[in-house]
Amino acid sequence: NAGVTQTPKFQVLKTGQSMTLQCAQDMNHEYMSWYRQDPGMGLRLIHYSVGAGITDQGEVPNGYNVSRSTTEDFPLRLLSAAPSQTSVYFCASSYLDRGIAGGGNEQFFGPGTRLTVL
Amino acid sequence: SQQGEEDPQALSIQEGENATMNCSYKTSINNLQWYRQNSGRGLVHLILIRSNEREKHSGRLRVTLDTSKKSSSLLITASRAADTASYFCATDSSYKLIFGSGTRLLVRP
Numbered sequence: 001n002a003g004v005t006q007t008p009k010f011q012v013l014k015t016g017q018s019m020t021l022q023c024a025q026d027m028n029h030e031y032m033s034w035y036r037q038d039p040g041m042g043l044r045l046i047h048y049s050v051g052a053g054i055t056d057q058g059e060v061p062n063g064y065n066v067s068r069s070t071t072e073d074f075p076l077r078l079l080s081a082a083p084s085q086t087s088v089y090f091c092a093s094s095y096l097d098r099g100i101a102g103g104g105n106e107q108f109f110g111p112g113t114r115l116t117v118l
Numbered sequence: 119s120q121q122g123e124e125d126p127q128a129l130s131i132q133e134g135e136n137a138t139m140n141c142s143y144k145t146s147i148n149n150l151q152w153y154r155q156n157s158g159r160g161l162v163h164l165i166l167i168r169s170n171e172r173e174k175h176s177g178r179l180r181v182t183l184d185t186s187k188k189s190s191s192l193l194i195t196a197s198r199a200a201d202t203a204s205y206f207c208a209t210d211s212s213y214k215l216i217f218g219s220g221t222r223l224l225v226r227p
Contacts, residue, residue, distance in 0.1 A: 033215065042206050042217040043161070050213055058214060090160060096213070106151070107208075107215060109160035 001026050006091050006110035013081040013117045021076040021113050023091030029108070030096040032074040033058070034066065036087040037112075043090060049074055050096060081117045089113045123218050124207055130224040137194040139221040141207030142187075148210045150183055150190050155204045155220070164192075164205075197225045 007022045025032065030051045035043035035058075045058030049068040063085060065077040074093075078085060092107040125140045141150070149168045153161040167174045167183045167190065174181045180193040194201055206220045 031213065035217070042219045043208075045214060045216060048214065056213075059216065092161075092215075106163040106166060107153075107161070108163070111160050 003027065004091055004093055004108050004110035006089075006113050008113060009111070010114050011116070013078075013115065015082060015117060017081050019078055019081065021078075021089055021091075021115075023074045023076065023110060024072050025074075025093040025108070026072065027093060027108065028071060029093035030071070031105075032068065032091065032093045033107070034064070034074070034076045035090045035092065036060065036085075037090060038087050046076065046089075078115075083117045085115065086117045087115060089115060124205070124221045126221060127219070128222045128224070130226065131197055132226050133197060133199055135197055137197050137201070137223055137225070139192045139205055139207075139223070141190045141192070141218055143190075143207075143209045143218075144188065145209075145211060147185075148212075150181075151208045151210065151215070152179075152181060152190075152192050153206045153208060153217075155206065157203075161206065194223075197223075199225050199227045201225050 004025045033048035034046040037043045044060045046064050047066040049055045052068050052071050055066050068074050090112050091110040094105045094107045123142050131137050151166045152164040155161045165176045165181050167181050178195045183190045202225045204220045204222050206217050208215050208217045
């Protein structure tokens, strides 16, 4: 299994450009999510999905769009890049526990995409 | 704002000593998870403790959870230089996993 893969590893954009960060997992996980990590800080949740066709906003969704047309893929789109979006972006996936104590489980993280917006 | 806050922000210990990190959070949770991040790398899951559990062990790791105080602690026993990393707690509620700001642990050989 490849686990969680992210492309590209590095990207430089100019202000106003758009792009899509790719994320794929081969573990048949229902739950997928995107985070950004700024220097010296923890991860902040951008968007997440509990299954194909279902997405929801996290802590910092503005400026980003997501879609989940398949279980495997969860791309993150930057609509009009801004310098404030310079960050390292991580994608993660996990099984879901929909029981009484429902919620996430162990998250498997991708290696990250380092994005610089000039 | 972030749900979990770790304390201390940085910790430096000698190899062989124990390291304790604390995490406080604000709202009710389904579970709390601890992750490790080596410099520039993705996060690696260490341990998950559910809201109805009080203590959990995994190898040299011991995690406690006190839901009445909304706090958790991670104890790493007999630390090694390879344990040098940042450690994050993450709280899970309503399918949102929210991370704290992390503790940077340095284990000196």
